[in-house]
Structures are given as C-alpha cells and as structure tokens.
Amino acid sequence: EAQVTQNPRYLITVTGKKLTVTCSQNMNHEYMSWYRQDPGLGLRQIYYSMNVEVTDKGDVPEGYKVSRKEKRNFPLILESPSPNQTSLYFCASMDRGRGYTFGSGTRLTVV
Amino acid sequence: AQSVTQPDIHITVSEGASLELRCNYSYGATPYLFWYVQSPGQGLQLLLKYFSGDTLVQGIKGFEAEFKRSQSSFNLRKPSVHWSDAAEYFCAVGAGGTYKYIFGTGTRLKVLA
Numbered sequence: 001e002a003q004v005t006q007n008p009r010y011l012i013t014v015t016g017k018k019l020t021v022t023c024s025q026n027m028n029h030e031y032m033s034w035y036r037q038d039p040g041l042g043l044r045q046i047y048y049s050m051n052v053e054v055t056d057k058g059d060v061p062e063g064y065k066v067s068r069k070e071k072r073n074f075p076l077i078l079e080s081p082s083p084n085q086t087s088l089y090f091c092a093s094m095d096r097g098r099g100y101t102f103g104s105g106t107r108l109t110v111v
Numbered sequence: 112a113q114s115v116t117q118p119d120i121h122i123t124v125s126e127g128a129s130l131e132l133r134c135n136y137s138y139g140a141t142p143y144l145f146w147y148v149q150s151p152g153q154g155l156q157l158l159l160k161y162f163s164g165d166t167l168v169q170g171i172k173g174f175e176a177e178f179k180r181s182q183s184s185f186n187l188r189k190p191s192v193h194w195s196d197a198a199e200y201f202c203a204v205g206a207g208g209t210y211k212y213i214f215g216t217g218t219r220l221k222v223l224a
Contacts, residue, residue, distance in 0.1 A: 031210045042216035102154035
C-alpha cells in the first residue's frame with residue numbers, strides 16, 4: 001500500500017529535550033515536506049526537500065531541522081523544543097503537481 | 112503571491128442536504144487546485160484535483176468541484192451529505208509544475224442527523 005508513515009503518533013516532551021519525528025514513504029517520491037497544523041492557521045510548511053541532500057526552508061522553519069540522506073526518509077528534528085512548538089505535525093510526499101500523500105500526523109506537546 | 116481563502120470556518124448541514132464549501136484563490140496563472148478532507152485524528156486525504164481541461168471535476172466520496180476562472184473560485188459540492196462527511200476540508204493551490212502549495216485555513220463541517 002502506498003503510504004507515508006510517521007512516528008510517533010503522540011509525543012509529550014519537556015522544553016529543551018531534543019527529539020526526532022520520523023517520516024518514511026514507499027512511493028519513490030522525490031518531493032517531501034513537513035507541515036504543522038494549528039487551529040485557525042491551517043497548514044504551514046516547515047521544510048521541504050526536492051530530492052536527496054536537497055532541502056529548503058518553508059514558511060515557518062525556525063526551531064526545526066531536517067535531513068534527507070535517503071529518498072524514502074525525511075526526519076524532522078527539534079534540537080531544543082519550546083512550548084510554542086506544541087502542534088500537530090504532518091509529513092507528506094508527492095510527485096510533481098499530483099497532490100500530496102499525507103502521513104497520519106504526530107501530535108506533539110512540549111511542556 | 113499565491114493565497115487561498117476559505118471564508119467559512121464552520122458549516123452545519125442536515126444529513127441529506129446539499130453542500131457547497133467555498134474556496135477563493137489568488138494566483139497569476141492557471142493554478143493547480145486541490146481539495147483535501149481531514150477526518151478527526153487522521154491525516155489529510157485528497158478528494159479531487161484540477162489541473163486543466165473540464166472545469167467540473169469529480170472526486171471520491173461523491174464530491175465534485177467547479178473551477179471558475181472569472182471568479183477565482185474552486186468550490187466543493189456534494190448533492191446529499193452523509194453523517195460520515197463530518198470533517199474538516201482544506202482547499203489548496205499550487206503553482207503549475209512546481210512543488211509549492213498553499214493551503215487554506217479549513218472549513219469544519221458538522222452534519223446533523
């Protein structure tokens with residue numbers, strides 16, 4: 001089944017404790033992206049990757065890092081999480097212009 | 112610059128009634144247009160997309176949308192809503208042939224039995 005897999009689904013952490021949210025896709029898509037979803041703000045793009053070793057900032061990149069060492073994986077790294085990063089995070093991948101396939105989301109709470 | 116507006120934050124309809132969710136976009140050329148649905152606790156699922164050609168597009172779950180260039184709109188419709196359609200709906204616009212997409216802020220649909 002074609003899918004984007006994110007882990008974990010739920011995560012509660014403390015301020016400043018580094019964390020990684022993993023994302024993997026099995027569709028051989030070149031393009032992958034991370035979004036955060038907040039009430040009233042819709043989806044905002046954090047980072048995206050056009051291909052292996054090619055990443056770029058989206059609209060809200062502050063406080064996040066990403067890497068793309070393999071085509072299928074695109075982890076999101078929070079080096080020092082803060083409470084304002086409490087949000088619902090989605091990883092997505094796509095073929096050019098064909099629309100996204102989204103993961104099921106990761107609900108992160110930073111206390 | 113690209114932008115997407117979904118003017119209705121919440122919409123409530125009775126089961127069996129017709130539905131129209133509004134989406135207005137701003138983009139210089141012919142955009143790629145999408146509607147996604149997000150059920151509670153789930154990711155976003157693609158309902159339908161418009162790239163070119165016939166301006167009335169059919170999607171999954173009985174949904175359709177019409178691209179109206181003169182009104183810069185891409186409204187989503189369904190003739191008869193089912194209780195399982197209760198969800199949040201997102202419109203998105205993309206620059207043709209690129210990976211850049213902008214999402215609207217969503218419309219939450221409530222269905223009354």
